[in-house]
Amino acid sequence: MRVLFSLTVMNTRLAILTALIALVAAAHSDPTVTTNQRVFFENKIRPVLVEHCLECHSADAKKVGGKLLLDSREGLRRGGESGAAVIPGRPDDSLLIQSLRWENDLEMPPKKPLPPNVVADFARWIEMGAPDPRAGGSKAVAGHTYEEGDLWALEPAASPALPDVADPEWPLSPIDHFVLARLEKRGQRPTRDASPERLSRRMFYDLVGLPPTMNEMEAFVADYKANGRAAVARLADDLLASPAFGERWGRRWLDVARYAESNGNDGLSRNPTFPHAWRYRDYVIAALNEDTPYDRFLTEQIAGDLLPAESPEQRDRHLIATGFLAMTAKPAKAMNNNFAMDVVADQIDIVGSGVMGLGVACARCHDHKFDPIPTRDYYAMAGIFTSTETMWGVAANEKLTAPPTDLHVLKAAAAAKPPEGWKETVLVLESNTGKPKPLPKPRWPVGTPLAMGVRDVKKPADAKINLKGDAKKLGEAVPRGFVAACDCRADIKIPAGQSGRLQLAEWLTSPSHPLTARVIANRVWMHLFGRGIVGTPNDFGVYGDRPTHPELLDHLATQFVANGWSLKRLIRSIVLSRTYQLDSNADPGSIETDPENIWLARHSRRRLDAEALRDGMLRVSGSLDPGVMRGSIVRHRDILVNLAGNLHQPSNHRSVYLCYLRSSPPPELAAFDLPDFITPVAKRESSVRPGHALYLFNNPFVVEQAKQFARRTLAEAGPEPPPRVQLAYRRALNRPPSAKEIAQATALVTATQKELGSEEKAWASLCQALLAANEFRYID
Numbered sequence: 001m002r003v004l005f006s007l008t009v010m011n012t013r014l015a016i017l018t019a020l021i022a023l024v025a026a027a028h029s030d031p032t033v034t035t036n037q038r039v040f041f042e043n044k045i046r047p048v049l050v051e052h053c054l055e056c057h058s059a060d061a062k063k064v065g066g067k068l069l070l071d072s073r074e075g076l077r078r079g080g081e082s083g084a085a086v087i088p089g090r091p092d093d094s095l096l097i098q099s100l101r102w103e104n105d106l107e108m109p110p111k112k113p114l115p116p117n118v119v120a121d122f123a124r125w126i127e128m129g130a131p132d133p134r135a136g137g138s139k140a141v142a143g144h145t146y147e148e149g150d151l152w153a154l155e156p157a158a159s160p161a162l163p164d165v166a167d168p169e170w171p172l173s174p175i176d177h178f179v180l181a182r183l184e185k186r187g188q189r190p191t192r193d194a195s196p197e198r199l200s201r202r203m204f205y206d207l208v209g210l211p212p213t214m215n216e217m218e219a220f221v222a223d224y225k226a227n228g229r230a231a232v233a234r235l236a237d238d239l240l241a242s243p244a245f246g247e248r249w250g251r252r253w254l255d256v257a258r259y260a261e262s263n264g265n266d267g268l269s270r271n272p273t274f275p276h277a278w279r280y281r282d283y284v285i286a287a288l289n290e291d292t293p294y295d296r297f298l299t300e301q302i303a304g305d306l307l308p309a310e311s312p313e314q315r316d317r318h319l320i321a322t323g324f325l326a327m328t329a330k331p332a333k334a335m336n337n338n339f340a341m342d343v344v345a346d347q348i349d350i351v352g353s354g355v356m357g358l359g360v361a362c363a364r365c366h367d368h369k370f371d372p373i374p375t376r377d378y379y380a381m382a383g384i385f386t387s388t389e390t391m392w393g394v395a396a397n398e399k400l401t402a403p404p405t406d407l408h409v410l411k412a413a414a415a416a417k418p419p420e421g422w423k424e425t426v427l428v429l430e431s432n433t434g435k436p437k438p439l440p441k442p443r444w445p446v447g448t449p450l451a452m453g454v455r456d457v458k459k460p461a462d463a464k465i466n467l468k469g470d471a472k473k474l475g476e477a478v479p480r481g482f483v484a485a486c487d488c489r490a491d492i493k494i495p496a497g498q499s500g501r502l503q504l505a506e507w508l509t510s511p512s513h514p515l516t517a518r519v520i521a522n523r524v525w526m527h528l529f530g531r532g533i534v535g536t537p538n539d540f541g542v543y544g545d546r547p548t549h550p551e552l553l554d555h556l557a558t559q560f561v562a563n564g565w566s567l568k569r570l571i572r573s574i575v576l577s578r579t580y581q582l583d584s585n586a587d588p589g590s591i592e593t594d595p596e597n598i599w600l601a602r603h604s605r606r607r608l609d610a611e612a613l614r615d616g617m618l619r620v621s622g623s624l625d626p627g628v629m630r631g632s633i634v635r636h637r638d639i640l641v642n643l644a645g646n647l648h649q650p651s652n653h654r655s656v657y658l659c660y661l662r663s664s665p666p667p668e669l670a671a672f673d674l675p676d677f678i679t680p681v682a683k684r685e686s687s688v689r690p691g692h693a694l695y696l697f698n699n700p701f702v703v704e705q706a707k708q709f710a711r712r713t714l715a716e717a718g719p720e721p722p723p724r725v726q727l728a729y730r731r732a733l734n735r736p737p738s739a740k741e742i743a744q745a746t747a748l749v750t751a752t753q754k755e756l757g758s759e760e761k762a763w764a765s766l767c768q769a770l771l772a773a774n775e776f777r778y779i780d
Helices: 013-023 035-052 073-078 095-100 116-127 174-185 196-208 214-227 230-240 243-256 278-289 294-306 312-325 339-356 375-386 501-508 516-529 550-562 567-575 588-593 610-621 690-698 700-716 721-733 739-756 759-772
Strands: 138-141 144-147 388-391 453-456 463-466 474-478
Touching: 035 116, 095 116, 174 550, 196 214, 196 230, 196 243, 196 567, 214 230, 230 243, 230 567, 243 278, 243 516, 278 312, 294 312, 294 453, 294 501, 294 516, 312 339, 312 453, 339 375, 339 388, 339 501, 339 516, 375 388, 375 463, 375 474, 375 501, 516 550, 516 567, 550 567, 610 700, 610 759, 690 700, 690 759, 700 721, 700 759, 721 739, 721 759, 739 759
Parallel strands: none
Antiparallel strands: 138 144, 388 453, 463 474
């Protein structure tokens, strides 16, 4: 009997798990191994190889059975004495499957065959093409063994040389060189450039979250036809200078910052408001409009209270910025004996996932299973936040939810008393600005300007390791510090009398930090293309996606830092690339070759997110109020949302100014994949559901905007149907209708008017159909 494999069963499951953790790795730098394929390999294939094969079929084996190595992709493909073990796509012809099935005198394992479902997993894997994310070469870091490429994101970013391309006339910018080089290597060509009409709509929505008006569209098209791409630069500059830019991109940062104006339900039906959260919202919008350098933007949010200020206004700004660390949903104290450490865990997570794209919070109870983050590093960071007092307010003075805390008192901000005749929905205090009796200081006068945030405790100290994450079982104290695997080549020490937040910000924003610039550059790219260069924008770790264009990502990150951490300059450089300006249509062969558009031969069509869809409807109907909205509906209500009834009021302001309550999102937005505002979210889901159509048909907001749209059209287009149809199409879809569309729309209006007996209702039905159309809801 020939035996292809030999077996030595490991003694304990702990040994198996240890081996698995030591060998775990993610995709090779070649992203043809998809995320789903990698997950399948790591969950179904690698554990079996580790448990049943590697002791005799690895480079560390005392004697390699059959000269077959299964501990690397290359060894598996090369095969052993009997030939290739795997023939991709042909499981029945693969010796590996024959051995697992105990066929043709091949037996693996030799003593007892594996369960049929395990053999079926291997057959399915080979049918996929035997995708194997492992790479050659390995090294040990923080107790794990990593293969080449696994820790790519922890390597210093270096500015790469521009690659050569066969068509040097095509690129407009360095970005285009990197993209075209990849396309040419794959035998692909980019599609044609987008029309100026399509490009205008794309840029408006991407940069300011609104569609262009007819006049704006016509002006850009005329400029483009006369001056070419210089018109694109002018439009980009105008949009980046618009106050609407901060409202659009600020909303994206608020997702990362898990911004919300209430604590969220905690299992006991208690959801107290955060009446002062809106100040942080306004800070973010203003900072992005001012193009505050990203390193300063982060520093203010992590350690603003520790920064010097030149004026009371700047001092207020710094204090409000620290709301970034206080925005978390806080679990009920009565239900979690580790309440304080849960708050710390959230703050570590917002810095880890939100800023670095690294799951540091996973090391709270044990060393990270995959990434090089030991528990000691977690508690080194935890000491920074246990040395920090988090201030969210009185939490409706509800004893079974987050305990009451102090708040920052602002010096330059104006006092704001409740409106005359104001009635609290649930009266807890005279107003939200009062302070409950258990706190030592007297209450503030009604209307005192307050802000959520953080500040150092009086006696900062190192944190002790919570054994298995249990705050009641303490181990040794760990000096405050950072994640050691992220080597910034900077000697940053935390003074004994400080929390370390200022030093944490300095570490994060060091030009040599391997993650901070890469993560934000990837997110900017993602918002402009629909998909990041790294497909997992919050996870640059071992299990995250590999970059499709690693040199391009490093180019963007290094240029971002060299250009003073300017988000506007980064966005502008991407928008002015030819890659961004490509059409979203392409020939069928190109689409079939790359259906997910990973290699960027075209622009990807994207559905509008909830805010852009609502704001676009308001603008088209003529109802949008573009002014800044100060405050919030809960500004004077320190109450329980659950007992207050509907706290959402109709508004024509931008969606960013709506009241975002946890467990009670704005009803105009709720149908379209809003996050829960509990964890950092870099990329929202973008689903297509039947509920979307029902919303567009029945929601009172959509119906009202359709009515306003119709009234505006009837007032401006004259009495004849064709001009009215033309105006409605140009306003909603940024293009004129075809002759066929005019005829169909006219027939629809005529039939509807006859049925309903109302001209306005008939035209409103057409306008609603345009607002519900895919062409309105998607960006090409």
